[in-house]
Amino acid sequence: MQRLKEYALQLHTINPDQDYPLIDLKEISDQSIPTREDRPFFVFVPTYLDGGNGFETGTTEVMTNSFGEYLLDGDNTDLVMGVVGSGNKNFNEQYCLTARKYAKECHSEVIGDYELRGTDEDIERIYHQLVQVAKNYRNK
Template sequence: MKILYISISGNTRSFVKRLQEYAANEHATNSAAPLIELTEIDDNTLPEEEAVPFFVFVPTYLEGGNGVDNGDQEILTESLREYIDYQENAAHCLGIVGSGNKNFNRQYCLTAKQYAVQFNTSLLADYELRGTNQDVKQIYEILKERAAQS
């Protein structure tokens, strides 16, 4: 399974690396359990020529406000949005996983919700900040199930 992600503060990177380790451990005991390939997207990432199904992990960074009637402007993660939006990439997106801080109420995972709408795909799951071990396990199972359906 391929995961595209962006990480500004390191929280998303930490989570997807733990998810990758979890997948490797699962694969070691059950060869049918899929491994995870990670690609961190930044302003210098070039689009791939070969279309491969992928999942997207995106944190939420917004400009102030409450995220609903003001302050819903995404900042810092635009390079990931542009990567997905390039040519036919969005058609290969199997779903979005969002992260954020629940202290921000309505803004929690708002960027992931916006991506799901823009790219006509599902918001599969969410987790707070660096996530818990239980989040890792649950999200791996969700990704596995969704990948098997595609």
């Protein structure tokens, strides 16, 4: 996420006359108290599932539960412009399942995904996707 933020800053600084928005980050942890956000945002969520082997069911979400509560108990689902998932393709059918789950719960879409920590190419691809989706969202 820090690398994505830096990429946005770099584009924004080099091209001041073009629309390259900066990125504000907010990390949700177990200590976060669910509160209603005051503007639309994108969700980035990894996949940590306990059990299941990518082919059979039996998966329990771990690590990202407080994030789910933040979205649902904070009454934030309608503010989600899109969801970006990270995961590992070795998990086959379970790849980025958490992103897919929350996109559905928020009546939103998975607008990007990447494996592990993401490559420089992933960062560029996802940043431009965010810009495009945000533009469409504003024009809706």
